[in-house]
Amino acid sequence: MTPLGIAVPFVDAGLLAQLLLGALAILAAVTVTARWRSVAAGTAVVAAGLAAAATGIAALLGAQGSGLRIPIALTVTAPLDPLVLAPDRLGGLFMALAGVVVALAALFGIGYAHGPAASRTGWTAFAVFAVGMQVVPAATDAMTFLLAWELMAAGSTALLLADHASREPVRRASVWYAAMTHLSFLFLLAGFGVLAAAAGGTSWASIAAAGVTGPAATTAFVLLTAGFATKAGLVPMHVWLPRSHPEAPSHLSAAMSAAMVKMGVYGLLLLTLRLLPHGPRWWSLVLIALGAASALYGILQASVQSDLKRLLAYSTTENLGLTTTAIGVGLLLRESGQIPVADVALVAALLLAVSHAAFKSVLFLAAGSVLHATGERDLDRLGGLAARMPWTSGAFGIGALGAAALPVTSGFVAEWVLLQSLIHVPARSDRLLAIVIPITMGIVALTVGLGLLTFVKAYGIGFLARPRSTAAAAGHESGAAMRVALVVGAMLVIALGLVPGPVARALAGAVSAEGVATVGGAGLSLAAVQVVLNPVALTVLALVILVPLAAVNVVLARRYPRRDVELAWGGGGQRTGPRMEYNATSYSEPLVRVFRGPLQASQLVDVAYHDRAPLLIEQMTYTQETGDVVEERLYLPAARLGTRLGDLARTVQNGSIHRYVGFSFAALVLVLVLVAL
């Protein structure tokens, strides 16, 4: 289909273009004056992102590069294969995903970046991060992969740190992020080390050809899964997400949440489909458990957050959890011989990844736009933005529809395909499937339901009703570059939802899945589960019903004009005020009541009485706090243990001469005893 004669150099040229444009962006960031820096560097990063998108789509459709060799001479005697960049179809998909997100985020950043984020360091870091992230899926060997991975981590850490001087939470978030991202890197280094030692080579081809099995394969699987899960923000390694996303500049949090965490998904797919494709069954169960726990915990936390960006960060954990669950289900079904349904689950995983990239970049960028306009992230202090920021509100609304998995958005298609694959598993023959699949289905359904609630809250409280603070009341629409990025992103969310057929077919190629076909130009037909989804037809049908209804509504509204009604609880004299509205805390209060344990919820009602009339209440304050049970039960004890060991080490080393003599003496006696034994 693709003219390979032209496409062979195209992928190489695209890779080269990304690297050169990245270098140009860094050059622009360093040399251009502050006034034009964001425009110059941002444009170069947008171009690099678009180059990645084009290259990735070409690779996804089957174009192959001859391999772009990185001219690094490694003078080591280890069996290292040459460092080559050549994306395969799966890599192409993730490169395209990263490219589109980077382009959107950089475009938004041109208008949004200010202060430290628009400094030389800020834009250099963003360019390094973007190019590193785009190149990760093009790597064909462990060394290149880790190199690009580290570029991605270093660039994002530097940009996250940008605002460290003025805000204390940024420093804490950066420490968490740096620690977790290096934990991930160490896991990967160890895992690839085990694989390379067992296979005798570092390239994907030689590892796959060696067919590693036994303890080496298990060790590598555990280490690499831990590393990729940390990057993907899965429970219990998710702790960096809710801390770093709120503090990062919004274009960075969009790129991190929409694209960078997807590299964890890419890694899991690379590991389980290409490097170690014939693992035992429990591997897929591990992935399902990780994914299901993350999905449920993530959405539960998201539903009770009142910080908009923190909510979005937890929702990322949820979506990545769903994606990992889909991968796990696909692998489990493959192992059980249910290849056609397994293919549907894997396509669902990719659809989830793509759709999450689309709507989460829109949501984070819109949150950034709100932050830019009002300086507020707290939903309890927002509201009434729909009238003041129509473009931002519209984009956020579409993104929220996608995140809540409602038609006609990409999120709906992705979760529909996942549920279809789960529903149509022929589980009667296999006892394990009969247990695992219904539980997974229940968790996915609960997650989807809570997701709807979460995003109804995020949009309804944040954008509708009346402003709850003066900052929100003073909100104004953002600049042109930011608006364009928001609109393009929102259009992508809708487009992916309207034409699922061609999208799913292209994605199916990436995991060589069969039985995915296009119906009627845009619709999706899944032969394995015998279902058809045609959003265009559904949309037309819905419009046919809704348009007359709307028309009748408009006519009636004209005929009977609106009457002002005084509310009964206003005592006849008071209209509804902002303080009477539902806010984020009160909206999610029933949920907090139900899930008090895992949310670590605590409420405080503070009543201040009048000085002279002690029976009259002057003021009442209600404070609700939720914590992260994983952080409090796992990470803080680990940190305390580390501190205590550090203190112990300090008493060992107290500067006393006698103590050092004692150490030498003990060592001498030990050596004598050991030699004599």
Next chain:
Amino acid sequence: MSNGVYLQLLATTTGVLLLSAVLQVWGRSTVRAIGLLVLQGTALAGLVLTVGVHAGEAAAPLVAGLVLVVKALVMPWAMLRSARVIGVTRERSARVKPAIELIGAAALTLLAYAVSGPILGDRTDPATQAVPVGVSLVLLGFWQLLVRGSAITELIGFLMLDNGIATISFLTSGGLSLVVELGATLDVLLVVLILGVLAVRLHAEQGHIDISELRELHD
């Protein structure tokens, strides 16, 4: 020298070495400790002479004389002089109870005998049979470094350790060459002289020479 006389001399010198080391652990008087050091140096010189003459080495009297001069005369004299200048002839206080000190010394001597057998293997000549004495000296010297606080007593412990190493080397190799022994001995002499000066300065600075209270280095 007949074999009987050789064995007698060997047993006497090593016996005096061990005895002086054990007595060193017991007691607080600096002057007495220096006196024991003189005894130890003399015994070491005797050991060198015995082993060297038995092995038929021409330079043996010369080496023995060097050991005697440096270890039994110059070093103790230098230390005695430091102690006189400072005016401290007894240790201030015990870091460890004397009973524990003695029990530790006994245990270390036993340990030396226990570990020396397997280390030496199946060598049976009389000189190597006395090696545990050298190991005891090393361990007891270390023990003194560990449990004592005064700079001068520390120095004595250090010299005892050095004497132990010298004993082991003489017993196992049948006498060292003059050059090696000269180098090692002069090294230790230099350390003693420097530490002697340091102890005097220490006393001038802080009024005592207890090094257990020294915690950090200043530039």
